[in-house]
Amino acid sequence: MPHRRSAFFISDRTGITAESLGNTLLTQFDGLEFKRETVPFVDTVEKAREVADRICERADSDHLRPLVFTSIVNPEVRQALKVDCVKIVDFFETFIGELEDELGVKATETLGKAHGMNSEEKYDYRIEAVNFSLNHDDGVKLKDLDEADVILVGVSRSGKTPTCLYLALQYGIKAANYPLTPEDLDSPSLPKMLQPYRNKLFGLTIDPSRLHNIRTERRPDSKYASMDNCRFEVNEAESMFRQHGVSFISTTHKSIEEIASTIIHKANLTRRF
Amino acid sequence: MPHRRSAFFISDRTGITAESLGNTLLTQFDGLEFKRETVPFVDTVEKAREVADRICERADSDHLRPLVFTSIVNPEVRQALKVDCVKIVDFFETFIGELEDELGVKATETLGKAHGMNSEEKYDYRIEAVNFSLNHDDGVKLKDLDEADVILVGVSRSGKTPTCLYLALQYGIKAANYPLTPEDLDSPSLPKMLQPYRNKLFGLTIDPSRLHNIRTERRPDSKYASMDNCRFEVNEAESMFRQHGVSFISTTHKSIEEIASTIIHKANLTRRF
Structure with missing residues (x-):
């Protein structure tokens, strides 16, 4: 049985960044496997000590020093995690000193202020923004297009809805x-309703065979899902985008994060925040 | 006019982590303001050089050395950003060497593999998961509750819908x-429909005056939005949670990330991925 090392992501807030x-x-170490665990909201010395104890027990049972990735802001809480049985990778402490030097100001070391x-x-x-996305999920109203920051255009199941929701949740974009x-x-020609909004349009396209798979899940053996129809729709959509100078991207090999930030x-x- | 320093977040992928x-x-430096810019998808030496040139121009006009936060994996691309006119804070290079030493393996330095x-x-x-959340936004079906990983319970406008969508998008949780x-x-008593699912329930509550504000935006001067009614609904909901041992949290001072990870x-x- 191969030894798998434990990796903990420990944060005073959600742990998403750590x-x-x-x-x-870790993905840079190809052959190795890790037992990963995220521990959020470690914001007191007491909680940090509890976590440190638990990690040391793990070190004993693993016979391997666990990795601890942390981004804790408070120096005392951070200190409580620095026990001998772990290898600490500290995303906060490592840089805060250099930044103090560069900026010529001491850090306040307080938690959780969002900027601005x-x-x-x-x-x-x-x-x-989320309500905006949800409210017209069944057919678009003109008023929505007026208010929109961007209008995603594409064939059914090309990824529009999750991308809209992600833009709303992550960036506050309508x-x-x-x-x-x-x-x-x-x-x-462009659909009539879209013509006044040429500058807000952004196209999504998708590989026809991927679209075929996605649609088949929903409606097996339908014309809607057939390979021929998927190929036809994607071709027509892409040539519409090209003809009217609408920027577009393929969602096929991209995560929703990548689609949204592209x-x-x-x-x-x-972004709104 | 106060000098504001520029801060760039440069990534070979979406830039969300950097x-x-x-x-x-940066939020640790209280009194200072920064001009922030995110530059995603810098994944070739050429693109990195272009960005470096642009940042050096900014250094000239700012009369202050810009900060560059980066998490680029490829060493050559990273190298192209290391120009004298910037202060680099490298989230990748700083740690990869220590990890190689700790793990006794060389890093592959390849981009963008998700784990597993x-x-x-x-x-x-x-x-x-997103479709699951969306499909019953207007009234819950029993089948949904069967399939759900978790069922969020709360009064209208306590934050259920955005939290469900965030859980779906960020973690693949239904x-x-x-x-x-x-x-x-x-x-x-618990609503009849929920009784078989006691173990999947999680309550959301909210400060009555915050609820009053949110509801007033939607339906001004209604009974629905009145302070008395908001206070009543929140009290009843919380005592229902307590009586049936349903864990619950207040969404009032929390971001959606914090609600979801709590x-x-x-x-x-x-999480599913």
Whole structure:
């Protein structure tokens, strides 16, 4: 049985950042497997001691020194995790000193201030953007397109809905979505409703065989899901985008994070927080 | 006019991690303001040189050395960003050497492998979970509750929908949501539909005056939004949770990330990727 090393991601808040950066580092070690665990909200010395005890027990049973990736801000809490039985990778402490030197100012070492906006404002932006996405999921209203920061256009199941929701939740961006119907695709012109909003449009496309698989899950053996129809729809949609100068990207080999940040970058959108 | 320093978050992928960790560090410097910019998908030496040139121009106009937070994996691309006019904070290079020493293995320095699951599988999990959340947003079906990993319970506008969507997108968790109606709140027992699922329930509560504000936005001067009614509903909901031993948290001063990761932690949920 191969020894698997334990890797802990420990944070005073959600742990999303420590986990994500820690995982980026760990994926660089191809052959190795890790037992991963995220421990969020470690924000007191007492909690840190409890976690440290648990990790030391793990070190004993693993016969391997666990890795601890942490981004804890408070120096005393951080200190309580520094026990001999672990290898600490500290994303906060490592850099805060250099930044103090560079900026010529001492760090305040306080937790959890978001930049520029308090958490209620941020919450409100998000909810407004999420509701915006949800409210027209069944057919678009003109009013929505007026208010939208961006309008995602694509054939059914090309990834519009999850991308809109991600843009809303992660960035507070109001993204409308317009599904290209077979009728829209029969004509080379832009759907009438979209014509006043040329500058807000962003196209999503997808590999026809991937689309075929996704649609088959939903409606097996339908015309809708057939390979021929998927190929037809994707071709027509892409030539519509090209003809009208609508930027578009393929969602096929991309994660939702990648789709969203590509759109923000290419469409020059501004995040709300 | 105060000099504001520029801060760039540069990544070979989406930039979300570099941005998030960089911002955690910058918020420690209370009095200072920064001009922040995220540059994603810098994955070739050429792109890195272009970005470096642009940042050096900024250094000239700012008369202050820009900060560059980066998590680029490829050593040549990383090297192209190391120009004299910037202060580099490298989240990758700083740690990869220590990890090689600790693990006794050389890093592969290749980009973008997710752990354990390819991006298509991850995409499918997410979409399934998102669709799960969306499909019963107007009234819950029993079948949904059967399939759910967790069922969020709370009064209208306590934060259930965005939390469900975040759990789906960020973790692939299938979260159903059950809105407590005024009729539900008139009785001390759990709503009938929820009784078989006691172990999957997780309660959301909210400060009555915050709820009053949120509801007033939607329906000004209604009974629904009145302070008295908000206080009543929240009290009844909380005593229902207590009486039936349903864990619950307040969403009032929390971000959606914090709500979601608290639920995962307390309800012992397993992320799908």
